[in-house]
Amino acid sequence: MKKFKDNYQEYYSKIKLNEQKKDVIFNNIVNNNEKYRKMYWHKKFVVVTCSILVICLIGTGVVFAKDIVKTIKNHLYSLEPSDNGSNNYKCVIKAPIINNFNDEYLIENTKIDLNELQKDLNKHILHNENIEDKSFTVVNTTKNDNRIIYAKLYKNGIDAPKIIPEASSNTTLDMNLSFLTRYATQEDIREIIEFEVGKCSDDNFDIIHIDTLDIDVYLYKTSTIAYAYDDLEFVVKAFFVYDDILYNINGSIINRTMIIDFIYDLT
Amino acid sequence: MQNWFENIFSKYIDDIYRLAYSYTHNKYDSEDIVQRVFLKYYNKQNTINKNEFEVKKWLVVTTINECKDLFKSIWKKKVNFFNNEYDISKEYKFEDDFNAYIDKLPKKYRIIFHLYYYYGYTTKEISTITKIKESTIRQRLARGRKILKLEREGENEKV
Structure with missing residues (x-):
């Protein structure tokens, strides 16, 4: 009866990448490395820029929140009395x-x-x-x-x-x-x-x-x-x-x- | 420099793929991890010791980290396209059901099992690579073996 270790090694030795896939990976790494590197920095740049924009938006929102709420309130409570009397007060x-x-x-x-x-x-x-x-x-x-x-x-x-x-x-x-x-x-x-x-x-x-x-x-x-x-x-x-x-x-x-x-x- | 990389790539790619597969049990994730690991190595090869043992150790550690990072991502936690669709045993035509049996091993034991049984590292070496206490590694090996034994006994009873 085979030992567990032998079984294990035999099992995993059968698992391997096919040659075509290896070539693709090698090619991606060696030949397209510059492209990947650019993509990496491009991605970083986009992420950083977006983060800054989001932070700025949140900051602006917080700063002007009070004014915005007041403006909205002003708008909501500016009720004109209607002709049919449904709004019986003007606020x-x-x-x-x-x-x-x-x-x-x-x-x-x-x-x-x-x-x-x-x-x-x-x-x-x-x-x-x-x-x-x-x-x-x-x-x-x-x-x-x-x-x-x-x-x-x-x-x-x-x-x-x-x-x-x-x-x-x-x-x-x-x-x-x-x-x-x-x-x-x-x-x-x-x-x-x-x-x-x-x-x-x-x-x-x-x-x-x-x-x-x-x-x-x-x-x-x-x-x-x-x-x-x-x-x-x-x-x-x-x-x-x-x-x-x-x-x-x-x-x-x-x-x-x-x-x-x-x-x-x-x- | 490229020859050195080519040499390392061709020598270790299968080992790294197997290590990644032993953790992920997913062909596509393992391929991605392999590419990421060797890309990192290609970009950092000048800063890594040229000693082959050190290179191998670096590749193993990086692969383990990549595997863990993969399962930390929210995308991976929420979305899983291929786990239930792809059975590796169909591709490699295993003679017995060892793959189904080894699949039962919980994730936290897989890397240690692989380093111990496949690479043949000692528990002390595994401790250095994974930064886990040696006693914990021994304990996990024992527990993992017990789990697999119970699985095997359960399957035999079914038969």
């Missing part, structure tokens, strides 16, 4: 450029000119780094008619001392936005600001209320939400800053729950 995100309020749309429904008011609110909420020190000014809104904005402060339903004197058409009022921020989460001492808009000689005022939305601003890392609405809550504007972006929500048929849901979705 525009623009920072730091203040959105041009869709005046026509609002006037059609309410006859209230909110332009100046919006500008002031925007200005102060945008620059909310030292919001305690800021104040906003309310002036008469249009030059073409006699409309004047009156502002009254209410604290727990009682008249606050600062009331704009009637008929003072160009009165400015320093109204600190800390009214909106300081008491945002303290229900019992929250202050509501009301603006009366209308002709000074007329009792038929439109009233705009400015309130804050009851939301945990620390938990959701947002600024206080300024929430402006008319008497019937038919026209609503809401402003807040989240992640350095001003969110300006405005439109009709929109309620507090919808705005809060919107903020929950953001976070």
Whole structure:
């Protein structure tokens, strides 16, 4: 009986490359060596170049990711109200450029000119780094008619001392936005600001209320939400800053729950 | 220089092919490995000692490394075209079923078996080539033999 070693050697000695294959390999090595070498360096060059390109692309992506996300968000949240009312609010995100309020749309429904008011609110909420020190000014809104904005402060339903004197058409009022921020989460001492808009000689005022939305601003890392609405809550504007972006929500048929849901979705 | 290479090529190509085949059990992979090994040798021959023993050792070590590299590649792990399609016994017409029997040997024992039984290296020499402890080599040889013995007994029982 043959030993394992003999069997093994016999088995492997039968395995060999045929002469034709050997010639091909020899020819590949000796005659095409330069070609192979070039191919090797060419391959290396391609791999290195591609790697550098990929790294550059990833690097650029990381650097601009924040901007790209913001751009996409801007695009996604720029919803215009549709004619059939399916989108019942207009949401525009623009920072730091203040959105041009869709005046026509609002006037059609309410006859209230909110332009100046919006500008002031925007200005102060945008620059909310030292919001305690800021104040906003309310002036008469249009030059073409006699409309004047009156502002009254209410604290727990009682008249606050600062009331704009009637008929003072160009009165400015320093109204600190800390009214909106300081008491945002303290229900019992929250202050509501009301603006009366209308002709000074007329009792038929439109009233705009400015309130804050009851939301945990620390938990959701947002600024206080300024929430402006008319008497019937038919026209609503809401402003807040989240992640350095001003969110300006405005439109009709929109309620507090919808705005809060919107903020929950953001976070 | 080319004559020296030609001499080495013709002298060792079959041995290198067999060593590669003993590990891969695949004709096409073995041919690729042979070409890669000799191409490396051709490019580096000036830096390698002209002593034939050293050359042979270099070729063996390089072949083993190439075999291991082949099985490390993701391509090889995911794709295998020929293993089940090509039976080398048809080409060489073996008289007995030794090839089927030796195929049962797990991969990690194959190189050591080949160096020991085919090249006739001692366990100490194998230890130098493969950089594996001598005691481990002895243990693997013993275990490999046991596996093959059990396979043989199993086949006999079937018969």
